[in-house]
Amino acid sequence: MSSDRLAGALDRLDGPAARLIVGLVAIHAVRAVEVARLDLADPDLVRRTLAVCRAEDVHLVYLDDLSTDLSADWLRERHRRWPQATNPHLLITSQAYRHPASPQISYCAMRGALDKIGLLPGQVWADRILDEARETTDPVHLVRLFGIHPSIAVKYVHAAHPDKALPRIR
DSSP: OOHHHHHHHHHHSSHHHHHHHHHHHHHHOOOHHHHHHOBTTSEETTTTEEEEEOSSOEEEEEOOHHHHHHHHHHHHHHHHHOTTOOOOBSSOOTTTTTOTTOOOOOHHHHHHHHHTTTOOHHHHHHHHHHHHHHHOSOHHHHHHHHOOOHHHHHHHHHHHOGGGOOOOOO
């Protein structure tokens, strides 16, 4: 997604939570399910990082100015709306902010943000990685930037640069 299209999409969204969701998926290729699982302690706005917990490790996302602003806007809104919230997740709703089980935001709520701009989370994720792969032929760059598996990074580089793809090894 181009930066001007992203800016237009962010402007059409209602509220800082939706803008943060779309921003993390579209800019940093954080999967929607990972965005839902983020804890309040995961963004570090001083260091401008976001710790994304994955099954086997933690992927550190380095936030740009826009992502830092989107995160700060949401944190201010979250604190303003629910100063006594006990739910440790970064993204919460009016139904979950003091829920005893502290549930993460639902997938339907996550999809709601992307549906308003006519995008599917998986497609936004894939488009972002492919866009970056067009800028480089280095799969290691994609692995480091997005925390994806090397074989996935190679597939995206081959898709972006079919003329430079190596023949398959048998």
